[in-house]
Amino acid sequence: MPGRTLEYLGLDELTEELLTRVWQVQEQLKNHQMVHRRLALDALVVDDNGQVWLTNLRNGEIAANELQTRLDTAELMTALALRFGPERTVRAGVAVLGPDAIAAALPLLQPIALTRDTRSAVRKSKNLLQRIREQILTFRPETPAEPVKIERLRPRTLLTVVASGLAAYLILSWFSSSRTDPVTVLANASPWWILVVAAASVGTYVAAGMALTGFVPEKLPQKTTFLVQVAAGFVSMVAPAAVGGVALNTRYLQKQRIAPGPAVAAVGASQAVGFVLHITLIAVFGFIAGSAGDGHSSAPSTVIIAILLTLAIIIMIVLSVPPLRKFAVSRLRPFFAGTLPRLLDVAQNPVKLAEGLGGTLLLSLLYAFALWASIQAVDPHSGVSFATAAVVFLTAQAIGSIVPTPGGIGGVEAAMSLTLGSLGHLGTGVATSAVIVFRLLTCYLPVLPGWITFTYLQRKGEL
Numbered sequence: 001m002p003g004r005t006l007e008y009l010g011l012d013e014l015t016e017e018l019l020t021r022v023w024q025v026q027e028q029l030k031n032h033q034m035v036h037r038r039l040a041l042d043a044l045v046v047d048d049n050g051q052v053w054l055t056n057l058r059n060g061e062i063a064a065n066e067l068q069t070r071l072d073t074a075e076l077m078t079a080l081a082l083r084f085g086p087e088r089t090v091r092a093g094v095a096v097l098g099p100d101a102i103a104a105a106l107p108l109l110q111p112i113a114l115t116r117d118t119r120s121a122v123r124k125s126k127n128l129l130q131r132i133r134e135q136i137l138t139f140r141p142e143t144p145a146e147p148v149k150i151e152r153l154r155p156r157t158l159l160t161v162v163a164s165g166l167a168a169y170l171i172l173s174w175f176s177s178s179r180t181d182p183v184t185v186l187a188n189a190s191p192w193w194i195l196v197v198a199a200a201s202v203g204t205y206v207a208a209g210m211a212l213t214g215f216v217p218e219k220l221p222q223k224t225t226f227l228v229q230v231a232a233g234f235v236s237m238v239a240p241a242a243v244g245g246v247a248l249n250t251r252y253l254q255k256q257r258i259a260p261g262p263a264v265a266a267v268g269a270s271q272a273v274g275f276v277l278h279i280t281l282i283a284v285f286g287f288i289a290g291s292a293g294d295g296h297s298s299a300p301s302t303v304i305i306a307i308l309l310t311l312a313i314i315i316m317i318v319l320s321v322p323p324l325r326k327f328a329v330s331r332l333r334p335f336f337a338g339t340l341p342r343l344l345d346v347a348q349n350p351v352k353l354a355e356g357l358g359g360t361l362l363l364s365l366l367y368a369f370a371l372w373a374s375i376q377a378v379d380p381h382s383g384v385s386f387a388t389a390a391v392v393f394l395t396a397q398a399i400g401s402i403v404p405t406p407g408g409i410g411g412v413e414a415a416m417s418l419t420l421g422s423l424g425h426l427g428t429g430v431a432t433s434a435v436i437v438f439r440l441l442t443c444y445l446p447v448l449p450g451w452i453t454f455t456y457l458q459r460k461g462e463l
Helices: 016-031 066-084 086-097 099-104 116-124 128-139 155-178 182-188 191-213 222-235 243-255 260-295 300-320 322-336 339-347 350-378 386-402 411-422 428-444 447-460
Strands: 044-046 052-054
Touching (some): 016 044, 086 128, 191 260
16 A cells, blocks of 8 residues: 555654544544554554555454453554654544543553554653653543553463463373372372371471571561462472472562572572482481381382482483583572572571471471371371381482473372382382372362462562
């Protein structure tokens, strides 16, 4: 179509007549309940006769609601103000659409409601939106000037939705492949032991809060710290195991006015200590389980060597393959770069050190106890000791941290079922049922309160 867009017209061509014609185009759209959805300067073409034409109609809609019309009005008003100025634009808009229609668009005059091109142009024009608001208020002083809350679909939000769907699919797939109905498992399990598992699950959030607080010299609010750990139960289901919780705790510390460097160092110190204690507990409980025998003849050396050798092989593979080594270094360096200085700071405060170490140790013990209680809930006569359950949990958790699925879904369940069968000598049905009880009460069911808590903390500005 021959003509030029508004952005290429000369100043002498930006007449009042042209401005009125542009607003009349919006009036026609409004009267026919149509919206353009991209009324930027490049969508308005002026031909040689001064007639205004709309282009870029691919996003337009019919039977538009009032909100969509107001968004179009706000976009057009902002675009025209870039060329004609706020005063001329608002005055012409009021003359054509009326003061009510122009005033209704005032709460939508915010960058997030504008298209990308208009938003970029507004950044270069100082206080343009504020000047438009002031002109509107001269016609309708009683108009509420508070912007409405508008949120665009961000890549992070989309990723969260996709990851949540993937997590739900993996959970349902595992239940289907195990041929075990979780409702039936819970119905047949001992209700008293179920309560014990639930109590241990709640205790893990207290322990996680202690583990974080102990490595932060600054004082943290206990209630909020506890709620953050509950929210981490949701985040861990939309991110690989351990990664989501690390990022959430780091963000929380920054919101507590702790500088990014010390916040990352504190979380990194907690993770480093947790890793060392994890390996130590595997060795200790592996030795205890082998020595006690659980009524079976499991040699301590077999348990310890098999688990530690597997971990050593995995570490060797990561270190020997350049892409894996580079990936591991890039992911771990930010968290462990300031770990030693942070540990030295914490070591000067025995109370903080005891809280950090105690919380980290208690976290693993409570999860192991929850798994042992889950076994008792399904089969009280299984004969599996707490030490064996601890080895099973610690091994499965290590595998879950490697498996690139939300919450380690799939890898954790498979590892627990297999190790309960081999180390605990449980039948497939009993082992699978025990794992279902454990994962339901410590991982799957806490997702809903975790999501509610996560949303609540975001609204309060704590995350």
